[in-house]
Amino acid sequence: MTTVNVPTYDSVSPANQALFDNLKQGLGFVPNLYATIAHSDNALATYLALQNAKSSLSVKAREVVNLAVSEVNQCAYCLAAHSVIGKMVGFTEDQILQIRAGVAPFDARLDALARLVRNVALQRGHADDAVLQAFFEAGWNAGNLVDVMVVIGDKTVSNYLHSTTKIPVDFPAAVALADTREPAIA
Numbered sequence: 002m003t004t005v006n007v008p009t010y011d012s013v014s015p016a017n018q019a020l021f022d023n024l025k026q027g028l029g030f031v032p033n034l035y036a037t038i039a040h041s042d043n044a045l046a047t048y049l050a051l052q053n054a055k056s057s058l059s060v061k062a063r064e065v066v067n068l069a070v071s072e073v074n075q076c077a078y079c080l081a082a083h084s085v086i087g088k089m090v091g092f093t094e095d096q097i098l099q100i101r102a103g104v105a106p107f108d109a110r111l112d113a114l115a116r117l118v119r120n121v122a123l124q125r126g127h128a129d130d131a132v133l134q135a136f137f138e139a140g141w142n143a144g145n146l147v148d149v150m151v152v153i154g155d156k157t158v159s160n161y162l163h164s165t166t167k168i169p170v171d172f173p174a175a176v177a178l179a180d181t182r183e184p185a186i187a
Contacts, residue, residue, distance in 0.1 A: 005037065005166040013039040020045050033171045034078055034163055051155050056148045060090050065100050065111050066118050066152040072101040072178065073122035076160035078168070080175035094176075101178055113139030114149070121153060 010021055010031075017039040024031045038045045056063065064087045071079035080101070087097045096107055103119030105111035117136040121128050136146070 005040070005168065007033045007036045007168050008039055009036075014042045016042065017045050020049065030171075032082065033168050034082070034159055037162065037166055037168050048155075048158065051151070054151070056151070057142075057145050058148050058152065061092070062111065062114055063152050064090050064092065065105060065114050066149055067156050068097060068100045069103055069115050069118040070122045070153050070156040071160055072103070073119060074157065074160035074164065076163050077174070078163035078170045078172075079156065079160055081170050081172035084175040085172050098176065098178065101175075110139045110141070113141065118149065118153060121150075122157075 010018055013021065013036075021031045021036070021039070024035055035045060035049075038048050058066070064083060067079065067083040068087060071083055084097050087100070088094070092100065096105065099105055099107070100111075100115050103115050105115045113136045117128060117132050120132040133146075141149075
């Protein structure tokens with residue numbers, strides 16, 4: 002069976018080497034998942050542009066999306082990375098676990114977001130009307146909905162890439178949830 006390795010700096014294109022330099026400067030290292038994306042001469046720049054694009058969502062809201070989608074998709078890499086990032090943006094360990102389960106009872110607006118994201122991810126884009134209505138009633142708007150879908154798409158790409166390549170996780174492992182296959186309880 003062919004395996005996908007994590008490319009080294011010397012094995013990627015000069016354009017990707019420049020992106021590696023920027024990542025190392027900003028993060029202190031090049032995460033294995035980003036390095037793996039650099040197998041493509043174009044995908045890393047495209048992916049980073051998508052991740053860093055302007056959004057109506059706050060940093061915390063984006064992490065709600067990242068954590069909820071990654072849990073549904075059972076992506077060990079993204080759960081590990083976004084558990085670390087979640088703490089950096091101000092979530093507690095318990096809040097991160099709640100978000101991963103598709104709820105955020107500590108914040109009504111984020112709760113509606115977490116429930117929608119989990120529902121969309123579980124239903125492969127077919128949101129339940131009641132969940133979508135609760136999202137709007139919590140103060141989100143159509144522009145926010147579009148931005149949520151963009152972040153879901155971004156995270157689905159990285160979740161699927163890791164699940165397919167199984168490259169090593171270079172973040173502390175995320176705590177496992179007991180069972181996240183069923184929708185969150187209302």
